[in-house]
Amino acid sequence: MSSKTDRPTIRSAAWRISLWATLAFACGTMLVFVGLHRFVADDIQRRSDAWLSGEVEVLGDVAERTPKDALYGRVVGEVAELAGKEVPNRLLSEGSANDSVFFLQTGADGSLKLWVGAGSGIPNLKAIQASRIVPDHPSDLKVQGFGVPFRVASLHADDGSYIYLGLSERDELRVLRSLRLRFILLWLVLVFLGFCIVFFTTRRMLSHVRRIADAASTIGHSDLSARVPTSNRNDEVGHLALTLNRMLDRIENSIHQLHTITDSLAHDLRSPLTAIRGKLEMSLSATFEGEQAEPIVSAIDELDRLTDFLNKSLDVAEAKADALRLNRGEIDLDELLRIMINLYEPSMSERELTVKLRSSGPARISADAALVHRMIANLFDNELKHLPTACTVIVSLQMNRDSATLILDDDGPGFDSDVVPDLFERRVKGKGSKGHGLGLAFIDAVVRAHGGTVKACNRSEGGARITVQLPAAAEQLAGPFAAVKR
């Protein structure tokens, strides 16, 4: 699983999906366990109640049948003690057997008649008297001095005495506690396992989606002939890949058509331009120095401008459709700016303009050298054409980790405020401008094709500012489809 475009795992969709799925799973299994627990607890209680009711009946029977002599207490006591040894749910190896069971008989007056069990039996009697215990219906009894309540069944004997048989719920509770402990352990293991399974399956599936996204994002910028990876599975993800690929087919077709149109347009216009230029040059060489040369010279100039206009408008048209073909290489903007300033400085000082460079050193970026050269020449041409004399142009260049920023500041009159919003549109130009309004549109086109941004504004202290930001590397160059072709 590639995690090259590393977002932290915590923020990944797989993480969130598995978190929610696990939460739902945990709640579900918890509900099941609570239900089971209840069922088991009820069952245990029912069993002990059945035992209690049975035993108390036997004891009542014994008490009734046994003659009321000196042996009465002993016989009934023995029977009660025997009964205490058959307590249900009892844990073996319990040493002091009979603090979990008591037998109590009261006379018709309510006085303690017979007691078998741990302690004196007084607190038990008090507790019994305090709570109303209905015969034949076992109920809970809290006795002072005992942490755990007793389950008590009672019987009204025919001689008017009451027989109570109490069974401590200690063992029952212990069984339930150990059951709960096991449940919780099992639940934790289940939840953890569930989380792992959900996390890894969603991550597997989403990694395919991510690969598709990675591939798709590189395709847009570099190579339209590449396709996103498809899987053999006929699921939603496979479908997504197929749909994307079909869409890419269509886009590639239209881009290809655009290229064909612009190329053939360029070709069809350039051939006659070449012939015209050649003929003009030949007639010029025939009339060197003559007065007739002037119109020919200006015709050649016009022709060159027309060619330049043709190139630029086709570039702008392609860039608007994100279809400008780039031939990337490494260029140093710092070096390029120094050469440009060297080239433009005489023309600028001719017009009493000053140009200064503020650079923080080499700024290497991956870009189409020819286009960037023309783009920067355009920026300088723009300053040269529009600034009144005695202005200063400050060119600043800054290189960050992943992008280079080029800022051109001047202290001229700035842009016409009504053209600022759509300065980079084709044919938008200031009132006094003599150009064909393509310069800035071309700059925008080149910068956009490289994945950068360009902004123009008027500075608060007066003058214009153009900010160009170019990414250092071609976008997603490290991706699996980094083929950069022209």
Next chain:
Amino acid sequence: MRLLLVEDEIDIQAFLRTSLEEAGYQVEAASDGKTAEQLAIDGQFDILIVDLGLPDQDGISLILKLRQMGVRAPVLILSARRSVDDRVRGLEQGGDDYLTKPFALAELLARLRNLLKRNSPPGAEATRLRVLDLELDLLRREAIRSGQLLQLTPQEFVLLEYLCRNAGRVVTRSMILDQVWGMRIQPDTNVVDVHIYRLRGKVDGKGQQPLIRTLRGVGYVLKDR
């Protein structure tokens, strides 16, 4: 110098033929790939000009085919396409050159000369250039006119050196931009003219014969006689 011109546009072929013959080449012209192959087999050419858009085949395929047939002469590729094809780049690295249409004749001639020079055995590189009374010391980067040292900036020296190397021949603005500044750009302003103007101010002093001549609409030439 025998030159094979492969160009299907009759107009372009006609004016190229005339100006190339004026420049001293012996020109054979072909309008399609088939004819070009035929001519290339029959005659020994020193250099070829091939247009990329031929009616019967792609110019690149033609060049590759000619290479297979044993034609070793360098090729100047003419292209009316907007982008430079990878295959053209490949040929360029292999010693050929390309020029996009429309072009200035002077540039075409300069590129032809370069191609021929590149493919001829290298002679000893001169360390001094001499044009009339102008002398350039390429090692010490000094220019002397009529015994007087000219105060040139390094950039001006490179420009003057380029003009001297092409003395007597026309150089265009885009050739200067390409060779001196290393950029194939087309500024809408007269940046090159200003450089030449400054250089002229230093080279052509008062009372001296002006060396740097402007050919309007074409470019510049450093006079060599």
